[in-house]
Amino acid sequence: MSDVSFVRKEMLPEKAPPASEVGVLGWIRHNLFSSWLNSILTLISLFFIYYVLSNILSWTFESVWNANSLSECREIMMATWGDTHGHACWGVIKDRWLQLLYGFYPPYPAHPDATWSNPPETGSWPAYFRPNLTFVLLLVAIAPVLFPKAPRKLLYVTAAYPFLLPWLMWGGSIWGPLMVAAGFVIGYIAYKLVISAVGSLTALILAIVLPLLWWLFAAGPVAGAINSAIPLGIEPVQSRDFGGFMLAILLGVVAIGVSLPIGIVLALGRQSDLLIVKYLCVGFIEFIRGVPLITLLFVASLLLNLFLPPGTNFDIILRVMIMMTLFSAAYMAEVIRGGLAALPRGQYEGADSLGLNYWQAQRLIIMPQALKISIPGIVSTFIGIFKDTTLVSIIGLFDVIGLTNGIRADTAWNGVYWELFAFIGVLFFVVCFSMSRYSMYLERKLQTGHR
């Protein structure tokens, strides 16, 4: 009787979509040629891409590799193509790639007179063995941190790496780094011994103060004493010899590796209910973020010596590392604070209601989620600080950028710009792009169906 009455007798089956919606043709029509205007824009863009690529590719590949000076390059170019424009002179890279990578780091530290082309006659480690080994160990040490499938036993390498790195790079007695490591063991043992007798706060303070006392007063003499009894070490290398892309990686790795934990602590401190802790963190973060990195580097290179007792030799690279780490940590703290702020309050309450204490809640519930949210920002900060390592050329360290000036000062290569900077650009791009891809992999992996 009623016209609005309707009862479905059977459910409708699923149908295939029309051909214009799927497949390669569908995609092209949808994304490139959906209207007249879009078709024209597509054609213009394609032409533009072709124009840029054809120039860059011909410059890159129609080039000269075998030349010992810029003028020789130009002669070859004139002979081959009839002009000197539009052709790269990669001879400079072939001539100076070792310097660009390693700076003035001696290829054979035990044989100061030997060079790459003139290796020592007696048996010795291969050239640049120590920086190369340090780099390989770096990859081994970060593998278990980056990839859960890597064997867990590699974490021992990760734990030892902070002590191996300075020893391998700077050389000297093995006892120094070992005594520094012993400080951590002392702190751990002290904590474990007294935690049952006194409160956890007292134990924590003791676990911080004892190692500090050890490092300040005991570690040096003890290491010296053991070394005079059992000398064990490798040839030392001076900081002024460090340089090239190796220096960028060295500074980048330290700044990245140390700034993340410091950033987490600063972010937690900034959210703390303890007023003094909170304002110390706020003050630190705002001060560091309000000052250009280059100023901090000048402070590290020039001013810091004024405050230190005369005669102390506080290594320039160490000073730069500290400044870069602090700089990156301040940014990291703000990125992580953003992640913390994005977490719903219910997560804190859920953790609290189960009886988890503050640190357990932070470690198990809050930080894993806050860090996950902050991954893009964290990796951006990493990439930023890694590229900022090139600023050290301004305070006289011979990183890759600083070396380009040195290379141009040689009459043979006076006037070479593009090739050097293209090479440096590729080096940095490979590292930064890897970091960016890894962060995307990590985000996908941690996606658990929420949000």
Added chain:
Amino acid sequence: MSELAIDREIDRSKMQVSDEVAIEITNMNKWYGSFHVLRDINLTVNQGERIVIAGPSGSGKSTLIRCLNALEEHQQGSIIVDGTELSNDLKNIDKIRSEVGMVFQHFNLFPHLTILENCTLAPIWVRKTPKKEAEERAMHFLEKVKIPDQALKYPGQLSGGQQQRVAIARSLCMMPRIMLFDEPTSALDPEMIKEVLDTMIELAEEGMTMLCVTHEMGFARQVANRVIFMDAGQVVEQNEPEEFFNNPQSERTKLFLSQILGH
């Protein structure tokens, strides 16, 4: 609003109120800034009681039960939970929180952990239960709330009703003596409310001490042994459910009941 019919016989054999006091609140007051949210609350809850706290929104009922495990701080009076007084002492607070389970309106599951990990986390870290034992217990409670097959999924892959049942199981894994429910069905679709209420009824049948803030009057009528009506931060009326629904005394209660049940 809602009086969902409870369509099954409730087994009352274990629903016994003992003389043992579970929670004792005396002259408790709380302010948010200068706003007086809880006024002179006096309440004694015995072991085995099932109390429903009702009232209009903003009446302070959620705040009241959140004070019981110190998610909110009270400023005056005393709260004694299971013999331990809630004070600023963090040790007492952690002890009470591990004895008192809480279920939230928005579940508050941990989205980065699987269902099983959600359930084993607190037993392992707070109670120091061995992992294997904690997992066995978690599976036991997940079976109880009828979702053992979801144990390896993440909360985001479950429906709201399932998530809330996981939240109940997660609390139970700590073997609490008291359970607090803060509007456990308010964020759920009507079809899912029933499955959560069923789980709560089963819990009541086993003799659990429960305090529920809820608008499910059917649950209050059938399961509670006492209904407390709050308005403007104070207890306005409390009675056995039969009396409370059939013979409300205060005008405010009558108005509330007529609005909530009146259609």
